[in-house]
């Protein structure tokens with residue numbers, strides 16, 4: 001939809017005069033300011049291709065001042081956000097893959113070849129400190145879909161961590177790219193989908209990694 005057509009449609013549906021701004025940054029997906037005589041709407045370009053039900057929910061939100069964004073619109077934003085590729089904005093010079101014990105890039109390349117036919121094109125970096133006081137709050141790995149970036153906690157860069165365990169953590173994060181999470185209509189986020197869990201079990205040391213975690217979890221979760 002062109003901007004002009006979109007503006008006309010959203011004004012008709014919401015019965016409001018709108019000052020519209022379309023942006024391409026991840027920080028403002030949708031913002032509505034109800035001012036006397038004019039409603040200011042700033043939204044991400046993903047809305048230009050919104051289907052009818054989203055246009056309806058959106059205009060309902062714009063019409064009703066101070067109303068909360070509906071779960072349908074939230075789900076649309078979250079799902080669309082995942083399909084956006086902002087990886088070109090990533091400063092690759094800041095990524096650190098070489099560790100004291102493990103080289104993340106090396107392990108990632110091996111897993112990519114072994115499990116994914118070498119087709120994945122993701123970035124990977126260490127994050128955090130190798131020692132942290134409150135270990136109950138740390139996450140082994142994270143995946144940032146729009147940046148196509150995997151972050152692995154520096155605590156895992158240790159001789160105490162077996163190779164198959166760190167492989168498992170990286171494989172898990174890679175799977176998040178292959179089996180993306182999604183929001184359903186009620187706004188519920190489905191992260192580890194049945195497909196995800198099925199594929200996770202195909203990791204060759206899956207059971208070993210689970211066992212190791214069970215036995216060693218006291219290293220990580222002190223509280």
Ligand SMILES: [Zn+2]
Pocket residue numbers: 172176192
């Ligand atoms: Zn996960």
